[in-house]
Amino acid sequence: MSDLVSQDLNMIFTSPKGEHVHALxxxxxxxxxxxxxxxLGPSGCGKTTLLNIAAGFLRPTSGKITLGNNEINGPGVERxxxxxQGALFEWLTVAENVNFGLRMKRVDPVKTAEKVEExxxxxxxxxxxxxxxYQLSGGMQQRVALARCLINDPELILMDExxxxxxxxxREKMQSLVLKIWKETGKTIILITHSVExxxxxxxxxxxxxxxxxRIHTEYKLPFASMGLDGDLREIKNNKEFVTKREEIxxxxxxxxxxxxxxEI
Amino acid sequence: xxxxxVTFLIIFAVIGSILYGQKLIKTEKTDAVFGNPxxxxxxxxxVILGSCFLLFLWLYYSWDIAKAFYPKSANELCQVAKVTxxxxxxxxxxxxxxxxxxxxxxxxxxxxxxxxxxxAIQNAHKLETHDKERFVRLLNSTQQIIPLLTDxxxxxxxxxxxxxxxxxxxxxxxxxxxxxxxxxxxxDEAEKKRIEALQKQRGWGATGMEVPPLPETRVGxxxxxxxxxxxxxxxxFFSMRNHHPKYLRKVKAIIGEIKRYKSGLDDGQELxxxxxxxxxxxxxxxxxxxxxxxxxxxxxxxxxxxxxxxxKQEQGAIRVRDILFFPGGTIVSxxxxxxxxxxGRWLPKPSDTFRIFGDLLKxxxxxxxxxxxxxxxxxxxxxxxxxxxxxxxxxxxxRYPVHTSYGKVExxxxxxxxxxxTGNFEAFKxxxxxxxxxxSFLRVFLGLALGIIFGVPLGIFMGLNxxxxxxxxxxxxxxxxxxxxxxxxxxxxxxxxxxVGKVFLLFMVSFSIMIISARAGATGTQLSKIHAAHSLxxxxxxxxxxxxxxxxxxxxxxGVRVAAGMxxxxxxxxxxxxxxxxxxxxxxxxxxxxxxxxxxxxxFVMGVLGLxxxxxxxxxxxxxxxxxxxx
Ligand SMILES: Nc1ncnc2c1ncn2[C@@H]1O[C@H](COP(=O)(O)OP(=O)(O)O)[C@@H](O)[C@H]1O
Ligand SMILES: [Mg+2]
Numbered sequence: 001m002s003d004l005v006s007q008d009l010n011m012i013f014t015s016p017k018g019e020h021v022h023a024l025x026x027x028x029x030x031x032x033x034x035x036x037x038x039x040l041g042p043s044g045c046g047k048t049t050l051l052n053i054a055a056g057f058l059r060p061t062s063g064k065i066t067l068g069n070n071e072i073n074g075p076g077v078e079r080x081x082x083x084x085q086g087a088l089f090e091w092l093t094v095a096e097n098v099n100f101g102l103r104m105k106r107v108d109p110v111k112t113a114e115k116v117e118e119x120x121x122x123x124x125x126x127x128x129x130x131x132x133x134y135q136l137s138g139g140m141q142q143r144v145a146l147a148r149c150l151i152n153d154p155e156l157i158l159m160d161e162x163x164x165x166x167x168x169x170x171r172e173k174m175q176s177l178v179l180k181i182w183k184e185t186g187k188t189i190i191l192i193t194h195s196v197e198x199x200x201x202x203x204x205x206x207x208x209x210x211x212x213x214x215r216i217h218t219e220y221k222l223p224f225a226s227m228g229l230d231g232d233l234r235e236i237k238n239n240k241e242f243v244t245k246r247e248e249i250x251x252x253x254x255x256x257x258x259x260x261x262x263x264e265i
Numbered sequence: 266x267x268x269x270x271v272t273f274l275i276i277f278a279v280i281g282s283i284l285y286g287q288k289l290i291k292t293e294k295t296d297a298v299f300g301n302p303x304x305x306x307x308x309x310x311x312v313i314l315g316s317c318f319l320l321f322l323w324l325y326y327s328w329d330i331a332k333a334f335y336p337k338s339a340n341e342l343c344q345v346a347k348v349t350x351x352x353x354x355x356x357x358x359x360x361x362x363x364x365x366x367x368x369x370x371x372x373x374x375x376x377x378x379x380x381x382x383x384x385a386i387q388n389a390h391k392l393e394t395h396d397k398e399r400f401v402r403l404l405n406s407t408q409q410i411i412p413l414l415t416d417x418x419x420x421x422x423x424x425x426x427x428x429x430x431x432x433x434x435x436x437x438x439x440x441x442x443x444x445x446x447x448x449x450x451x452x453d454e455a456e457k458k459r460i461e462a463l464q465k466q467r468g469w470g471a472t473g474m475e476v477p478p479l480p481e482t483r484v485g486x487x488x489x490x491x492x493x494x495x496x497x498x499x500x501x502f503f504s505m506r507n508h509h510p511k512y513l514r515k516v517k518a519i520i521g522e523i524k525r526y527k528s529g530l531d532d533g534q535e536l537x538x539x540x541x542x543x544x545x546x547x548x549x550x551x552x553x554x555x556x557x558x559x560x561x562x563x564x565x566x567x568x569x570x571x572x573x574x575x576x577k578q579e580q581g582a583i584r585v586r587d588i589l590f591f592p593g594g595t596i597v598s599x600x601x602x603x604x605x606x607x608x609g610r611w612l613p614k615p616s617d618t619f620r621i622f623g624d625l626l627k628x629x630x631x632x633x634x635x636x637x638x639x640x641x642x643x644x645x646x647x648x649x650x651x652x653x654x655x656x657x658x659x660x661x662x663x664r665y666p667v668h669t670s671y672g673k674v675e676x677x678x679x680x681x682x683x684x685x686x687t688g689n690f691e692a693f694k695x696x697x698x699x700x701x702x703x704x705s706f707l708r709v710f711l712g713l714a715l716g717i718i719f720g721v722p723l724g725i726f727m728g729l730n731x732x733x734x735x736x737x738x739x740x741x742x743x744x745x746x747x748x749x750x751x752x753x754x755x756x757x758x759x760x761x762x763x764x765v766g767k768v769f770l771l772f773m774v775s776f777s778i779m780i781i782s783a784r785a786g787a788t789g790t791q792l793s794k795i796h797a798a799h800s801l802x803x804x805x806x807x808x809x810x811x812x813x814x815x816x817x818x819x820x821x822x823x824g825v826r827v828a829a830g831m832x833x834x835x836x837x838x839x840x841x842x843x844x845x846x847x848x849x850x851x852x853x854x855x856x857x858x859x860x861x862x863x864x865x866x867x868x869f870v871m872g873v874l875g876l877x878x879x880x881x882x883x884x885x886x887x888x889x890x891x892x893x894x895x896x
Pocket of ligand 1: 013014015021023041042043044045046047048049050214
């Protein structure tokens with residue numbers, strides 16, 4: 001049983017001036033192995049903070065978070081991370097980026113090369129192994145980031161707005177890719193997005209978070225991700241139920257945003 | 266000869282480039298917008314134009330064009346200078362280049378001086394009244410000798426004769442000067458001597474001499490001869506005194522009184538002594554000045570004016586050449602010393618410069634017995650000696666051999682190792698570079714390399730660690746803003762004027778720059794990259810080596826580029842201060858001996874070397890960090 005369990009997670013940042021920001025308040029949830037969770041919410045509601053805690057980059061102020069009964073206490077290979085801008089090592093080629101994790105573990109180079117080929121094929125970058133990373137387009141960079149994370153075979157994949165910086169067309173292709181990988185590898189995935197549509201399309205489960213303090217506002221269980229596995233994503237977007245859900249969540253977020261603005265004024 | 270050809274080539278290239286550029290502008294489709302970046306691309310023809318323009322300026326302003334087309338012109342101008350100089354003192358007697366007659370000016374000035382002195386004496390509190398009266402009386406009689414000089418009736422016949430003789434000689438010179446027969450032929454012997462001296466004389470710009478002084482052409486000889494004659498006339502004029510016996514008697518009386526007064530003074534009367542000396546001096550100034558009655562020299566003045574006009578006419582072509590081909594200065598103003606005055610002096614001629622550069626580059630000549638850039642054969646043993654420290658042998662176990670009772674010394678392992686580390690063995694030789702340029706280069710290279718080796722790790726450490734940043738910051742920040750040369754005297758005292766001191770100075774320069782750039786690079790690593798590396802399972806050391814270091818490379822290499830430039834500048838200045846080799850040393854010596862060609866050559870060599878350094882580093886940067894600015 002390698003579920004991700006979060007119990008009463010609290011995160012309070014203290015700025016140098018002494019102000020406290022309650023970034024996360026009493027976050028409790030359980031994510032079963034193989035589930036795909038998308039997290040939505042207005043900017044500043046603590047999505048990234050949650051993910052950083054799950055990745056082990058941050059220690060929560062209180063509460064605990066465990067993966068398969070092991071408390072998360074620092075970064076680890078069993079939790080892979082994909083960032084918004086890829087965070088690729090631009091001084092390395094595509095293949096060198098992808099095999100970075102294996103190289104750090106000093107895996108046999110021949111085996112590594114085989115695996116790299118395999119993963120480049122899966123993410124659709126066959127033949128790009130020797131291309132310098134800085135020559136890649138945004139979409140290709142995210143593919144590399146995916147492959148770099150997946151080659152380590154992590155139990156949990158954490159993605160922080162991975163498709164946020166892509167154009168609409170590329171984005172759609174990448175969404176299919178994420179779904180495909182999810183299906184083929186059966187990994188547990190948390191994907192943060194600011195696009196309601198994307199959250200609905202990809203998320204088996206969707207958390208809508210609210211700010212100040214950051215908390216889980218509403219939770220949805222949705223069928224669209226499973227539909228998208230074999231269906232056409234665009235068709236789903238026109239699905240009536242999909243459209244209603246989208247409008248519902250959108251207006252919810254709108255209200256939150258308005259509340260923030262009101263507070264600030 | 267070559268300069269002439271080059272000049273024509275330049276003129277053709279300039280005209281060609283301009284015409285080609287014009288044509289291109291016409292055929293190019295006209296872009297209506299101002300500031301179109303397309304235009305910034307320039308064009309080879311404009312580059313040619315620019316380079317030619319520069320070269321032309323150099324040729325022209327260094328008077329190399331004059332030298333190429335009129336090799337004798339400098340010599341002729343020198344002769345003109347002699348005439349101008351000889352005329353000068355005569356002309357100053359009259360309102361030719363002055364406002365007043367010299368006599369008028371002197372009388373005016375001396376009257377003022379005497380009146381001032383009288384006033385001063387009357388106001389002097391410490392003088393006794395009877396001394397005051399005596400001084401004023403002496404001054405009044407001094408003033409009264411002036412009319413004895415300016416009155417026509419005291420002009421003696423003898424003086425009148427000399428004046429008219431001098432006037433006639435100038436008139437004759439004026440008449441003869443334009444004629445082809447001037448100067449009259451010398452006696453055979455004198456002519457032979459003249460030609461002999463001429464043959465010994467070296468040409469314009471020959472080493473150690475700027476302009477040859479002996480006349481080389483007929484026109485030159487004409488001016489030269491006239492100048493000699495004018496010098497004689499002028500000497501005779503100024504040795505002549507307009508002193509009537511009556512004047513002399515009066516002067517004698519004044520001097521006698523002064524003498525008597527002085528002998529009556531005792532040691533305590535310093536003030537009176539000073540005054541009486543000053544009064545005597547005022548009289549002497551009038552006595553030795555050339556003061557003549559108002560119109561006594563009218564004829565002489567006219568003759569000088571006439572001659573001046575004629576000689577100016579005769580200058581003709583020489584004058585035109587002077588104006589056209591000797592920009593920014595002239596030889597005439599140097600007078601009879603015949604030197605280049607103006608850019609011709611400090612801007613060396615390209616022809617000379619290239620010749621001297623060629624000489625300097627010859628390994629057998631070089632500068633101060635050291636070649637600019639060459640190689641020498643060096644035994645491998647010396648190199649081993651240099652790189653391996655001697656203590657390597659000392660720390661080996663055992664003892665060095667002790668002599669036996671047979672009076673022999675048997676080498677053992679320890680002593681053999683010592684032989685090796687001290688270079689005490691036979692070895693083949695390999696060529697190693699040497700020379701001024703190499704020395705300068707090596708110093709910069711070593712200083713830079715040491716700065717990188719120590720600065721980069723420390724900089725990265727400071728970028729990652731609060732303690733290191735805080736601890737080393739004061740050290741670096743305090744010594745860094747001090748101009749490197751301000752450290753030079755101290756460092757040279759501590760480490761010596763040789764390589765160690767200079768390399769250490771350069772190390773200080775590059776060290777701080779490398780620390781700062783490496784620190785900036787390390788601090789600038791995106792957190793997400795470090796996060797990514799962490800979740801990919803990299804250890805701290807791996808993150809340092811595989812992420813933070815490569816990520817800092819652009820900053821580090823930019824730092825290297827800056828440091829190289831700084832080191833180069835500092836080195837040359839440091840070599841200026843002290844040392845016996847290096848390109849800065851060469852310039853410093855050349856400066857002392859006013860070898861302008863060498864100065865310019867060193868400037869050029871430094872520019873080229875600095876440029877090469879920069880280009881090399883830029884190439885390395887492009888090679889190693891192609892992702893820069895694209896990440
Ligand atoms: N290191 C930090 N120090 C102080 N405040 C922080 C820090 N990181 C995040 N915060 C604050 O926590 C809140 C949540 O931030 P974040 O998780 O980045 O939001 P999101 O990713 O949802 O936009 C924000 O108000 C932010 O200002
Ligand atoms: Mg965020």
